[in-house]
Amino acid sequence: MSQQEQQLPAQTSAQSTDAPDVDDAQQPVTASITTLGVRGEERDDFTKAESKRLRRRSLALLGSLAAPLKARLVLLAVVVVVSTAGTVAGPALIAWGIDNALPAVLDRNDWVPAFGVVATYIVVAIAGAVLTAWYTVLAARISQAILFDLRKRVFLHTQRLSLEFHETYTSGRIISRQTSDLDSIRELLDSGLNQLIQGVLYMVFTAIALVVLDPTSGLVLAASLVPLWFLIRWFQTNSQTLFRATRVTSARVIVHFVETMTGIRAVQAFRKESRNRDEYGRYVEDYRLANTKVFNLFGTFDPVLVLIGNATLAAVVIVGGFRIVGGTLEVGALLAVALYAKRFFDPAQELAMFYNGYQSASAAMEKISGVLEERPSVPDPVKPTRLADATGRMDFDDVVFAYNADKVVLPEFDLHIPAGQAIALVGSTGAGKSTLAKLMARFYDPSQGSVKLDGVDLRELDTKDMRRAIVMVTQEAYLFSGSVADNIELGKPGASREEIVRAAKAVGAHEFVMALPDGYDTDVNKRGGRVSAGQRQLLSFARAFLADPKVLILDEATASLDIPSERLVQEGLETLLADRTAVIIAHRLSTVAIAHRVLVMEHGRIVEDGTPEDLIAGTGRFAQLHAAWRDSLV
Secondary structure, eight states: OOTTTTBOGGGOOOOBTTBOOHHHHOOOOOTTOOTTTTGGGGOOOOOHHHHHHHHHHHHHHHHHHHGGGHHHHHHHHHHHHHHHHHHHHHHHHHHHIIIIIHHHHHHHOOOHHHHHHHHHHHHHHHHHHHHHHHHHHHHHHHHHHHHHHHHHHHHHHHHHSOHHHHHHSOHHHHHHIIIIIHHHHHHIIIIIHHHHHHHHHHHHHHHHHHHHHOHHHHHHHHHHHHHHHHHHHHHHHHHHHHHHHHHHHHHHHHHHHHHHHHTHHHHHHTTOHHHHHHHHHHHHHHHHHHHHHHHHHHHHHHHHHHHHHHHHHHHHHHHHHHHHHHTSSOHHHHHHHHHHHHHHHHHHHHHHHHHHHHHHHHHHHHHHHHHHHOOOSSOOOSSOBOOSSOOOOEEEEEEEEEEETTEEEEEEEEEEEOTTOEEEEEEOTTSSHHHHHHHHTTSSOOSEEEEEETTEETTTBOHHHHHHHEEEEESSOOOOSSBHHHHHHTTSTTOOHHHHHHHHHHTTOHHHHHTSTTGGGOBOOGGGTTSOHHHHHHHHHHHHHHHOOSEEEEESTTTTOOHHHHHHHHHHHHHHHTTSEEEEEOSBHHHHTTOSEEEEEETTEEEEEEOHHHHHHSSSHHHHHHHHHHHHTO
């Protein structure tokens, strides 16, 4: 008998793990996914009000990250202020030495002021170097602490979010948040932060020193701030949109690449390489154009900034020169103000580079804060009800569920499953079988009504107790990197090797495990690449057996098994289902026959309900399916 012959003909499908059931493919509507949340990352045309909200959200996240580091931040501020003040003092010491110490040597042969200036300059230089080194180490430790906290938050938060979020938010985008976006923030914290703090303080202290040393030169510098202000405002206005566009296009490139590599089997099977090449080429071209616009922006900003700096320096020297001739300014003072005027604009270029990193990091922070702003659509109860010893009775009371507002999957659904009863769900694709299973496992909450375990609404039940009582085994038996034993042990963390072996034997997996190179210690490789699809499914059964749940849900769990493997696991399935409440979504009659009760679903409603024998003897939908299967064997 072929595998095809063992399936119900009217329900046979060519589904694979790369092509989920229509039930699973529906994209749910999540109230928390707003235009400024995860969907907003596809936009770069925010209004002023939206941009302001994004900045507030990002700053709030940054503030929460910095809050535990207040003491270190205060110390960092003190160190950078003192070190910058020492650096700025250099030209003033040179001016005093030329205008006062040097005449003392020439006129009175008095070397004390000169030695004093030189000694002070050396001490200030050494102290500045030491403080700068200290500041660099402190800043690096703070930035790494912030990144460590942020990485943990993103990982733990996305792990806590409901299945609804992950079916909407692609894995490529999540990877982009953890890679390129966090890298942008790391670059800002590692180098850009130094440029900002030191640059701003240097400019402020330089301006103060110049005004104190020569107020007239200070006025010349103040006049140069007018065109500088207009230049910076122009740069800020244009760069914000451009850098946000680079983050959006970068994310699209990463998402397309990850999704292509994840579904490489489907890509090659359906010869999608050419279309992927064209789509990827468009995304890369968009990314290139976005970065080109940024480079063009800097191509204008940098030269104009240099022009303003040189013009200011020239004005200071010319005005100072005339004043020296007039006897109102000393040579040393002119040298000092010239140095200050030149140095004043040096940090401005560094600040422009900082702003480059800042805009990129700001766009990245907007996206990360959008993910962290999401709330699970299936939240933990505020006051959970404990249920340590569940019996396994499941009840659907007046349940209504819709993935989309205009498509109700389960309309006013009622179902009562006594403890220990195994039911089989049968129906065409899209009938609502997988949706029912997801509601039982509380991957979703019903739009109306309630799903109860032992009379307790799942929304009120302690999450740990619920996950311990209800286990779902899907068609795609996912294995994590590690050994066979490690993957089985997931069902019961801390289980002994004897318990693991007993679980494998119970479902018929022991023989093929022992045939592996290292038995239970064999590394299954990524996603279980070392074992076949059927063997992965057997290991998932062993995992479920070890978990010992009161309610077991099998969603097409035998679809990956070939005929020998199915026969091998059939006895194990009966052992697995013994004394448990079970819901089996299956097309194979051999699997359906295990059930005490069969439910035939159409359009989210139960159209037939009875034992396999009673339904076969009748004239309804299940009897027709059975007759079609029987005729196919002739």
